[in-house]
Amino acid sequence: MFWGFLGRREGSLLRQFRLKVNGKEVQVEAPAGITLLKLLRDYLGLTGTKEGCGEGECGACTVLLDGVAVVSCLLPAAKAEGREVTTIEGLAQGEKLHPLQEAFISEGAVQCGFCTPGMILSAKALLDNNPRPTKDEIREALSGNLCRCTGYSQIVRAVEKAAEVMARGE
Amino acid sequence: MYDIKAYFEAETIDEATRLLADNPNLIVIAGGTDVLIKIHHGKIQKAELLSIRKIKSLEGIRKLEDGRIIIGPLSTFTQIINDPVIKENIPILAEAALSMGGPQIRNVATIGGNICNGATSADSAPSLFVLNAELKLKGQQGERIVPIQDFYLGPGRVDLKPGEILTEIIISPENYIGYAGHYIKFSARKAMDIAILGVAVLCKIKEGTIFEDVRIGLGVAGPTPLRCPEAEAYAKGKSVSAQVIAEIGRLAVKSTKARTSWRASKEYREHLVEELTQRALKAAIVKAGGEEIA
Ligand SMILES: Cc1cc2nc3c(=O)[nH]c(=O)nc-3n(C[C@H](O)[C@H](O)[C@H](O)COP(=O)(O)OP(=O)(O)OC[C@H]3O[C@@H](n4cnc5c(N)ncnc54)[C@H](O)[C@@H]3O)c2cc1C
Ligand code: FES
Numbered sequence: 001m002f003w004g005f006l007g008r009r010e011g012s013l014l015r016q017f018r019l020k021v022n023g024k025e026v027q028v029e030a031p032a033g034i035t036l037l038k039l040l041r042d043y044l045g046l047t048g049t050k051e052g053c054g055e056g057e058c059g060a061c062t063v064l065l066d067g068v069a070v071v072s073c074l075l076p077a078a079k080a081e082g083r084e085v086t087t088i089e090g091l092a093q094g095e096k097l098h099p100l101q102e103a104f105i106s107e108g109a110v111q112c113g114f115c116t117p118g119m120i121l122s123a124k125a126l127l128d129n130n131p132r133p134t135k136d137e138i139r140e141a142l143s144g145n146l147c148r149c150t151g152y153s154q155i156v157r158a159v160e161k162a163a164e165v166m167a168r169g170e
Numbered sequence: 171m172y173d174i175k176a177y178f179e180a181e182t183i184d185e186a187t188r189l190l191a192d193n194p195n196l197i198v199i200a201g202g203t204d205v206l207i208k209i210h211h212g213k214i215q216k217a218e219l220l221s222i223r224k225i226k227s228l229e230g231i232r233k234l235e236d237g238r239i240i241i242g243p244l245s246t247f248t249q250i251i252n253d254p255v256i257k258e259n260i261p262i263l264a265e266a267a268l269s270m271g272g273p274q275i276r277n278v279a280t281i282g283g284n285i286c287n288g289a290t291s292a293d294s295a296p297s298l299f300v301l302n303a304e305l306k307l308k309g310q311q312g313e314r315i316v317p318i319q320d321f322y323l324g325p326g327r328v329d330l331k332p333g334e335i336l337t338e339i340i341i342s343p344e345n346y347i348g349y350a351g352h353y354i355k356f357s358a359r360k361a362m363d364i365a366i367l368g369v370a371v372l373c374k375i376k377e378g379t380i381f382e383d384v385r386i387g388l389g390v391a392g393p394t395p396l397r398c399p400e401a402e403a404y405a406k407g408k409s410v411s412a413q414v415i416a417e418i419g420r421l422a423v424k425s426t427k428a429r430t431s432w433r434a435s436k437e438y439r440e441h442l443v444e445e446l447t448q449r450a451l452k453a454a455i456v457k458a459g460g461e462e463i464a
């Protein structure tokens with residue numbers, strides 16, 4: 001498959017992107033060489049996903065691609081074509097927050113909040129595969145996410161608490 | 171926004187090598203974690219990319235009947251960590267994979283990309299060096315097999331001829347049966363950091379007390395990953411003791427060409443080689459069924 005020679009400046013050559021975001025099929029026109037992060041933020045208005053370093057180091061831009069945690073700043077949007085993306089906006093059900101979101105609030109795991117969406121998605125990828133992780137497994141799963149505020153222990157506690165709540169089926 | 175001028179996607183090896191032969195400017199992209207950073211930094215401009223991600227025959231890890239282990243270059247680090255063939259036969263590679271990046275990077279980055287990028291800091295390299303991995307390379311002219319030690323030519327330079335792609339990483343049974351190994355990545359941070367030094371040791375112990383074979387692979391101890399022939403030759407046939415292990419550590423330094431960078435000085439790296447080679451060897455001895463040496 002070949003997408004044609006693409007313009008290099010933003011706005012020059014556009015292409016259609018078709019993907020599923022938070023359970024909804026979306027189709028959007030955007031510059032062909034764009035990252036998934038930029039597509040989400042600037043073309044789909046989903047600004048919950050943050051940009052920190054833009055180079056894969058900080059994890060602020062973490063989303064789930066077909067259920068797997070990836071850094072969206074290092075992912076050409078074209079790679080998400082036809083696949084399912086989950087962002088922080090997709091976790092709550094109506095007014096009801098996801099147990100991870102509730103636990104981050106109740107355990108004081110949010111300070112400035114910039115790392116939080118990425119942290120929560122990394123944590124969700126973990127809990128989806130391993131519903132009762134140990135502390136070490138939680139730390140390992142979050143090792144690609146930096147936080148400049150909390151010192152991490154509240155975050156680890158929040159994930160433990162969410163795991164408990166989810167295990168009780170609340 | 172990436173400065174990408176063209177993007178092709180191949181679905182078969184043949185299609186990929188044909189596209190590469192037709193357009194020498196094409197850059198192969200697998201997980202993209204190295205290529206996209208280079209584009210982002212402007213080191214590659216007007217990139218013309220050939221994605222190989224959809225080529226099914228480059229995926230998967232399997233053990234053949236003759237004992238050879240074939241690792242598809244598109245295997246991600248996460249897949250290597252979790253793969254039963256790797257865990258059972260060459261767990262040192264899973265250890266190395268786990269030391270790499272963080273979960274999000276490991277979910278995307280491929281072992282083929284790690285090798286072909288040609289970095290001396292590639293976390294897969296020391297282990298693949300001690301396992302005497304062989305690389306199958308395919309182009310329109312045909313295919314050839316190159317030992318990984320000959321594949322690394324210099325910093326960021328590998329023996330990929332124009333139009334060739336890496337199609338298989340092969341580990342032969344004589345290089346893992348009876349061996350046990352250990353990988354130590356030394357870096358300032360545990361996660362998400364480039365190694366200051368990577369040390370892989372593989373050993374085979376005879377009658378619980380004699381070094382039948384010791385292999386040492388180092389990353390970031392020179393412009394390319396390397397082996398330590400002097401130390402390895404010395405070790406052969408010696409009985410396992412703290413003195414012999416210390417001498418192996420000292421001799422390992424002889425094979426290095428460490429240099430000073432902002433991460434660490436030459437002297438510090440050499441000290442690490444001597445010390446960490448011994449630590450990795452001690453751990454490998456225990457895994458290989460030898461006695462623990464304090
Ligand atoms: C945040 C971050 C952290 C990192 N941490 C580490 C770390 O701890 N340890 C480490 O070793 N690396 C690390 N890296 C570097 C990088 O992720 C690895 O080198 C990775 O394995 C590259 O694989 P890829 O599939 O993403 O390669 P790509 O970027 O797709 O390709 C890399 C190179 O290999 C070539 N290539 C890829 N596949 C083939 C093939 N089959 N045939 C021929 N050529 C091919 C490409 O043309 C390119 O030159 C890190 C990178 C980032 C962004
Ligand atoms: S913004 Fe993507 S990892 Fe930092």
Ligand code: FES
Binds near residue numbers: 109111112114146
């Ligand atoms: S809460 Fe501020 S970076 Fe984590």
